[in-house]
Amino acid sequence: MSMEWGVRMRVTVFGSSHGPEVGARISGIPKGTPVDPDRIQADLDRRRPVGRRLATRRQEEDRLVIDSGIVEGRSDGAEIRAHVANTDVQRAPYDRLRRTPRPGHADYPARIRYGEEADLSGGGIFSGRMTVGLVIAGGIARQMLAARGIEVAGFTQAIGGIEANVPESLPMPEISARRDLHEVGTADPTVAGAMADAIAAARREGDSLGGVVEVRATGLPVGLGEPFFDSIESVVAHAAFSVPAVKGIEFGAGFRAARMRGSEHNDPFYWLGDRVATRTNHAGGILGGLATGMPLTVRCAVKPTSSIARPQATVDLDHHTDTTLTVTGRHDPCIVPRAVVVLESVTAMALADLGLRGGFLP
């Protein structure tokens, strides 16, 4: 079972939804790299659902514990291990799911692949809880990037078809500040209320909603990335698709590019002082897999939560019959707001790994 990612910055996530802990082991962080645990904790707090009327009612403290690899605020060059404890575990609602898999969740293929013995309670290793490890690793990556002037910020771009309008010119600190004002995590205050109402309505109806998370990264050195198989798109997408419920990704104009003409899609170059910039950024900051120096823009489609409180058709795997399942337990009616910090984190991991590979970091 491979739970490992990265070439120079290697990340292994461990634990499971209802096991004692979840976390990450991270290797390849150069000795002496400053790592402030409080900044990682702040990211973990953004991932937590507590206090959100629109999220799961599972209450976890998610206190960061650094087990090894950081000494007096700096990497000691050895593997970093860090975790948070799982404390609010309720196994009972999941017992039946071994036999009657949830439509849309990983229960069915996971049981066939890993057998009865696998601990799939709460989704096991397929739970959104595994993203704690990504936020820890991403938190370290973000600090390495910030030291080189690279900033990463995300926001909720759409929920249930309600779209945010966040100009590309909006400064990164402003994106973060606006996003953190509202529990849906959008940087467009004019749609935040409608998004929240839509999630609350879906929950009342025993249903769920999907949406889009946008992540931007600024300050990328021109040329960062590897051509061909390890283009920025490839490495970011590889990390982003490890996030449960992410089903699509696009960069810059993305799928809109297919409907544009070259004259429209090409981003004209010009001198901005002593650096080259482009008038538009349909490329999303990437040409030939390498950074152009313009903002990286990534959008990820997040599906509607599969665990919904309505009767659904499923199968009984033990008795070979068709049956009906009503999922109980505690679930997010919309994953999107909590996925924002997770997708920022995996983007940061990808950029840090490419930065180390290309000699742009440390």
Ligand SMILES: Cc1cc2nc3c(=O)[nH]c(=O)nc-3n(C[C@H](O)[C@H](O)[C@H](O)COP(=O)(O)O)c2cc1C
């Ligand atoms: C932060 C986060 C929280 C999640 N919470 C839930 C949840 O409460 N209920 C659920 O059914 N799925 C939840 N998911 C998604 C499932 O883990 C995911 O849909 C499932 O593992 C199947 O994988 P796939 O959707 O990538 O195919 C969450 C995902 C993330 C990133």
